[in-house]
Amino acid sequence: MGQITLEQVTKSFGDVQVIPPLDLTIEDGEFCVFVGPSGCGKSTLLRLIAGLEDISSGAIRIDGTDASSTPPARRGLAMVFQSYALYPHMSVRRNIAFPMKMAGVPKAEQDKRIEAAAKALNLTDYLDRRPGQLSGGQRQRVAIGRAIVREPAAFLFDEPLSNLDAALRVGMRMEIGELHAKLKTTMIYVTHDQVEAMTMADKIVVLRAGNIEQVGSPLELYRSPRNLFVAGFIGSPKMNLLEGEVAAAQNAHTIGIRPEHIDVVDSGPWSGTVGVAEHLGSDTFLHVHDTGLAETVTVRATGEVGLRHGDRVSLAPREDLIHRFDAQGLRID
Amino acid sequence: MARAVSTRRKTIATAAAWGIGLLVFFPILWTILTSFKTEAQAIADPPIFLGFDWTLENYRVVQERSDYMRFLWNSVILAGGSTILGVIIAVPAAWSMAFVPSKRTKDILLWMLSTKMLPAVGVLYPIYLICIRFGLLDSRAALVAILMLINLPIIVWMLYTYFREIPGEILEAARMDGAGLKEEILYVLTPMAVPGIASTLLLNFILAWNEAFWTLNLTAANAAPLTAFIASYSSPEGLFYAKLSAASTMAIAPILILGWFSQKQLVRGLTFGAVK
Numbered sequence: 254m255g256q257i258t259l260e261q262v263t264k265s266f267g268d269v270q271v272i273p274p275l276d277l278t279i280e281d282g283e284f285c286v287f288v289g290p291s292g293c294g295k296s297t298l299l300r301l302i303a304g305l306e307d308i309s310s311g312a313i314r315i316d317g318t319d320a321s322s323t324p325p326a327r328r329g330l331a332m333v334f335q336s337y338a339l340y341p342h343m344s345v346r347r348n349i350a351f352p353m354k355m356a357g358v359p360k361a362e363q364d365k366r367i368e369a370a371a372k373a374l375n376l377t378d379y380l381d382r383r384p385g386q387l388s389g390g391q392r393q394r395v396a397i398g399r400a401i402v403r404e405p406a407a408f409l410f411d412e413p414l415s416n417l418d419a420a421l422r423v424g425m426r427m428e429i430g431e432l433h434a435k436l437k438t439t440m441i442y443v444t445h446d447q448v449e450a451m452t453m454a455d456k457i458v459v460l461r462a463g464n465i466e467q468v469g470s471p472l473e474l475y476r477s478p479r480n481l482f483v484a485g486f487i488g489s490p491k492m493n494l495l496e497g498e499v500a501a502a503q504n505a506h507t508i509g510i511r512p513e514h515i516d517v518v519d520s521g522p523w524s525g526t527v528g529v530a531e532h533l534g535s536d537t538f539l540h541v542h543d544t545g546l547a548e549t550v551t552v553r554a555t556g557e558v559g560l561r562h563g564d565r566v567s568l569a570p571r572e573d574l575i576h577r578f579d580a581q582g583l584r585i586d
Numbered sequence: 587m588a589r590a591v592s593t594r595r596k597t598i599a600t601a602a603a604w605g606i607g608l609l610v611f612f613p614i615l616w617t618i619l620t621s622f623k624t625e626a627q628a629i630a631d632p633p634i635f636l637g638f639d640w641t642l643e644n645y646r647v648v649q650e651r652s653d654y655m656r657f658l659w660n661s662v663i664l665a666g667g668s669t670i671l672g673v674i675i676a677v678p679a680a681w682s683m684a685f686v687p688s689k690r691t692k693d694i695l696l697w698m699l700s701t702k703m704l705p706a707v708g709v710l711y712p713i714y715l716i717c718i719r720f721g722l723l724d725s726r727a728a729l730v731a732i733l734m735l736i737n738l739p740i741i742v743w744m745l746y747t748y749f750r751e752i753p754g755e756i757l758e759a760a761r762m763d764g765a766g767l768k769e770e771i772l773y774v775l776t777p778m779a780v781p782g783i784a785s786t787l788l789l790n791f792i793l794a795w796n797e798a799f800w801t802l803n804l805t806a807a808n809a810a811p812l813t814a815f816i817a818s819y820s821s822p823e824g825l826f827y828a829k830l831s832a833a834s835t836m837a838i839a840p841i842l843i844l845g846w847f848s849q850k851q852l853v854r855g856l857t858f859g860a861v862k
Contacts (some may be wrong), residue, residue: 274675331763355764
């Protein structure tokens with residue numbers, strides 16, 4: 254079991270309140286991602302759940318039991334840190350065994366679990382090495398192994414992939430996804446990378462300045478962002494946000510249209526000059542200027558389009574996929 | 587061309603290092619050489635470098651006149667006792683300053699270090715009076731405490747800098763893994779800080795071993811360490827350079843050997859944890 258509930262949780266450092274009163278429930282077995290720009294309080298929130306920081310007021314419940322003042326060691330949660338935080342003086346085997354040693358698990362059971370974790374994480378050949386002799390990806394696997402063997406109520410991941418290179422990151426992302434599918438344990442994952450959030454999460458919590466901007470499944474957030482911040486944060490390339498006449502015509506202060514929802518056509522309502530064109534093969538990103546709508550309108554065309562810098566282009570947004578926002582930046586349905 | 591410049595630079599740097607090394611080492615070498623000379627050769631003008639009759643006479647006389655082992659034992663107790671006591675007090679202090687810093691931590695550290703700027707003689711009178719009052723003159727216990735207090739700021743500073751190098755996340759990981767404060771310090775912090783603790787022990791042992799102001803002023807016979815042993819040979823009735831040198835050599839030999847075998851730790855200690 255691993256249901257985690259936050260009730261009116263706040264956190265202040267001195268006079269500065271970094272987490273205003275916040276309510277959130279993470280269901281048992283859910284893969285929940287906290288995402289937001291740096292300094293939005295997502296790591297602080299995770300550390301509050303872990304018990305590494307004390308909450309200033311409110312309550313944290315784990316499976317219904319108030320754990321607000323339970324020390325981290327006794328919350329039954331496992332954490333994977335950005336820096337891996339392995340014990341440099343211990344072999345991989347002893348690193349993985351450490352939480353079990355602390356919990357007083359019998360030696361035979363320890364060995365069994367270490368073998369199983371090592372096999373699952375491709376670490377069998379490295380058990381007698383020190384962390385310093387491993388690559389970044391292997392170290393992260395050891396950190397995950399150390400978390401698995403405890404059989405925790407929930408896993409907490411604090412930007413675990415941001416120290417890895419791009420290729421490794423994609424691989425590890427899938428491994429963590431597989432792990433969740435297999436263990437079905439609650440996972441809370443902090444990242445600033447919205448691609449990680451979109452690909453891994455059952456539920457995404459978008460944070461800004463300690464406030465929850467929106468909670469929902471990746472597609473809910475993509476299809477109906479509740480406000481301008483979420484609209485701009487979720488999706489890549491970013492949603493085009495247009496103000497002025499074009500928005501007024503839709504009875505809105507601002508309208509948003511995703512780059513993939515604008516088509517390059519022979520004759521459409523919008524036109525402009527192609528600036529930078531990014532040819533990815535599978536897609537082409539066109540940064541279009543001089544449209545009279547905004548400085549740049551980004552368009553994502555499927556496949557290769559034969560447009561170059563300086564070409565004139567005609568564009569048609571898909572009317573049914575335009576998002577409308579009022580003067581406060583809130584969605585109008 | 588760049589290569590040639592760097593080679594020349596390297597040569598100059600090496601020569602300079604050797605030069606400074608020899609300059610620093612020369613007085614020690616001269617002391618050791620003098621200890622094997624006769625008293626007449628020791629004060630010969632011009633000085634004799636190597637061409638003298640080597641003799642062990644000075645060592646025999648020094649050994650006969652005073653009980654070297656007793657002074658040595660006192661030195662070991664004073665330096666060892668004050669260092670170990672200091673580290674026991676400093677580890678928790680450094681731990682809390684490194685891992686649970688407050689707004690005043692930096693001020694406290696500076697204030698502690700500032701006590702080292704006070705000339706020792708400034709507090710000689712009060713401490714001397716306290717020792718008389720409590721019957722602590724010429725007692726090893728009083729000197730262990732005083733030497734410990736003198737070196738405590740340095741011990742705390744050194745341990746603080748070493749502890750600061752240990753990433754807090756590793757200690758947090760231990761907490762998440764179920765370790766209490768005791769297990770955290772025992773299984774994670776201490777093994778990781780062993781090199782730092784070792785250099786701290788070593789450097790402070792040497793500082794306490796060489797301390798000459800308090801050990802000379804507060805001891806007579808019972809608690810006198812090797813510093814007093816050397817000083818007893820610089821008598822006002824006439825200088826016995828050769829015997830003084832023999833006594834000095836005997837006094838510095840243990841610490842010189844200790845230092846030689848632990849050079850790596852010492853260099854780390856002297857750079858105050860600045861180099862990883």
